[in-house]
Amino acid sequence: MAEMTIKELARICGVAVSTVSRAMNDRSDVNPETRARIRAAAEQYGYVPNGSARRLKIGSTKTISVFIQGEFGQLLVEILQLLERSFTEAGFDTTISHIADPEHANAGTVERIVREGKFGGVVFLGRYGSADREASAQLSRRLAEIDVPMVFCTTADYSGAAALHSSISVDDHAGARDLTAHLVSLGHRRIGFIGAGAEPDREHAWALRLAGYQAGLHDAGIVFDDALVIPSALEEQTYTMRNGYESMRAWLPSAPEDVTALIGVSDWTAIGASRALNEAGRSVPRDISIVGFDGLDVANYVVPPLTTIVQPVAEIAQSTARVLLATMADPGRAIEQVWIRGRLLTGESVRRLS
C-alpha cells in the first residue's frame, strides 16, 4: 500500500493542501463540514501525515523524549507509564530511547539524539548513572548547552558542584536514615550497610543512602564503624540481587560477630544477601535482621517479607511531569531539586532485640 501524501488527498477532496493541513491539525479556521469531509477521506484512504515533514516545518515538536538507562524493572516501568499518561494529557507524544549500556554509550550518542530529535522536552529516567563520573559530568554539561528543557528522574544530574538541570527523586538520604532509626528503635546498634560503591561519591543513590545510614547512626549516638560497610563486589551492578549475594559472601568470613542488622542498598541487594546468609547457615531475622530499599513487589513475596522504604512512584512521576512541562512553558524557570520522602513498610525481616 503506497503512502498517500497531503497533495493527493487534497486533489481527491478537491481542496488545497493548506486546507487539508488545517483540517488534520484541528485548527479552528476551517469550515466544520470541510473538516469532516477531509478527515473522513483521510480515514478512508489511510492518509497519515508524514511526521518527518511535519517536524521539519515545525522545528521543535510536540514530542517528549524519555531516555532510559540500563535495566528497566518494576519501578521504572511504573514511573514511565505515569509519565506517558501525563504527557499525553498535556498533548505530547512520548518517545523512548534506551541506553543499553551507559558505559559505552559515549556522550556523543545521547547528545546526537537529543540534538537531532528536536524534542519539546527530555526526561532522563534511570536509577543510576554511569560509573565514570567525569564522563557523566561532561555529558551533563554538554547537554545543558542544548536548548531543550530536560529533567532527571530518579537519577541525579552529575554535572558537579552546581546542578544544571532539575531532578526528581526519592529522598535517598532520609529513607536510609529512617531505616536506621527503625532498626535502632528495635534495639539494634551494630548495623551494617550492604552495597557501598568504590570511590568517594556524593550523587549516586548508594552514596546518598550510605550517608543517610551514617546520619541515622549519628542521630542515635552510635559511632560509625567502617568494618560494617560491605563494599559492592560487582562493578556496575550495585543494586542487583547478584551483587547482594556476592558482596555478602565475600564479606562474611571477616564479618564482625556482633552485627545484628544490615541495610541493603536496594531490595534486590537485601534479597541476594539474605540468600548468602542462608547458605552460610544464618537465618533472617532470627540470627540477623535485614532491610531493603525501594519497596518493590518482590519485597512482599520473599520469605520473610522485607522491611523497606517504598518509593513514592506516583509523586515522583507527577513532579517530573510538572517540572518538565513548566520548564517547557517557561525555559527561564529556576532549576528545582525535588526529593520525595519514601514510606517505611514494615515486613518481617527485622527482629526486636532484648
Place this chain on the structure above:
Amino acid sequence: MAEMTIKELARICGVAVSTVSRAMNDRSDVNPETRARIRAAAEQYGYVPNGSARRLKIGSTKTISVFIQGEFGQLLVEILQLLERSFTEAGFDTTISHIADPEHANAGTVERIVREGKFGGVVFLGRYGSADREASAQLSRRLAEIDVPMVFCTTADYSGAAALHSSISVDDHAGARDLTAHLVSLGHRRIGFIGAGAEPDREHAWALRLAGYQAGLHDAGIVFDDALVIPSALEEQTYTMRNGYESMRAWLPSAPEDVTALIGVSDWTAIGASRALNEAGRSVPRDISIVGFDGLDVANYVVPPLTTIVQPVAEIAQSTARVLLATMADPGRAIEQVWIRGRLLTGESVRRLS
C-alpha cells in the same frame, strides 16, 4: 546555543552544501582532505544533521523501531540489548516505543506510529499480547497492510489462522513438555499447572505451555486431570508473582491431596505460588515440588533455587535480527515461525519420589 544548519556549515567551510552532505554521509566521492576539514568543523561547531530533513528526503530510513508491550523485565532487557547491538552493526539506528497498556493502546496508536515513522523495519517485543484476542487479530491484519517489514519477538502475531508475520520465540510447548517429563522421571505423576488463562486460546505463551504440559502427561501415559489446572486469579497479570500467589491461595482449599508437583507458567508465578504454599504450611520441595519457566536470575536466588526452562536469549535475539534484516533486504521473503528450544536448568525445588 542555536542549531546549526548544513548551509551555515557550508559557508564556514567555503564549500557547497552538497559537499558537506557528502562528507557527513561518508560518501566515497569526496576529497579525503575536504572531508576531514568539514568533519572537523562539524565537530567544532557541534553541527548535527537534522534528522527530520534527512528522513524526509530519504523516505524510508535507516531506523528500526522496537515496540515493547507492558512490563519490561530482565528477559526483554537482555533481548533488546542484543537486538540493538545487531542492528547497529548492520548500520541501523534503533528506536523504541513503549505501549504501556496494550489494552488501551487502541490499534490506531500503534498503526499511526508505524505509518508515520517510515521505519526500515519493526520488531514487536513483548511476551504476552493483549487479552482481547479479536482486537489483537485486527491490529495484526491492519499492520500487515503497511508496507514495512515486521517480526514478532517472544510473542505471537495474533492474526489468526494463517500467520501474517514472522515470529521468533522460545518453544513454549516443548519447554513445558520437557518440564513435565523431568518431573515424571523423578517419580511424579500427579502434576498440576499454575496460571491457565480463562478462554480457550492457542497463541499466548500460557496456552502453549499448558498444551506442552498436557502433551508431557500424555507421553507418560498419565491421564490429564482438569482439577490440577490452577486458573489465573488475576486478569492481565498471568505471569506475575502476585498472580502465582493469589491463584495458589484461591486454589489451595480445594486442592486434591495427592498432588506432588506443580508447573508454574513462569518463574515469577512459581515463586508467588511457593510463597502461598509456605504460608499454608507446605514446604517446597519437601511437601510439594514446583518448577518455573523462563530461567530468570531470580530463579537461582530464591530458596530453594528453582528448576526451570532457561530462555535462549542470545539465539532469540539473533534470529530476530536475522529474520528482520533478511526481510528488509527481500520483502517478498517467506514468513518464518521460529521456535527455539529452551534448556532445562535443574535447581533444588523438585524432590525425587520413592
Place this chain on the structure above:
DNA sequence: CTGAAAGCGCTTACAG
C-alpha cells in the same frame, strides 16, 4: 571531486 538546483511533504503567514 565539486557546485547549482530540484524536490521530499508538510505548515503558515499572506492575500483574498
Place this chain on the structure above:
DNA sequence: CTGAAAGCGCTTACAG
C-alpha cells in the same frame, strides 16, 4: 473560511 506560495534542512541526480 480558502488558496497560492514560500520555505523548513536535507540528499541526489545532473552538469561540469
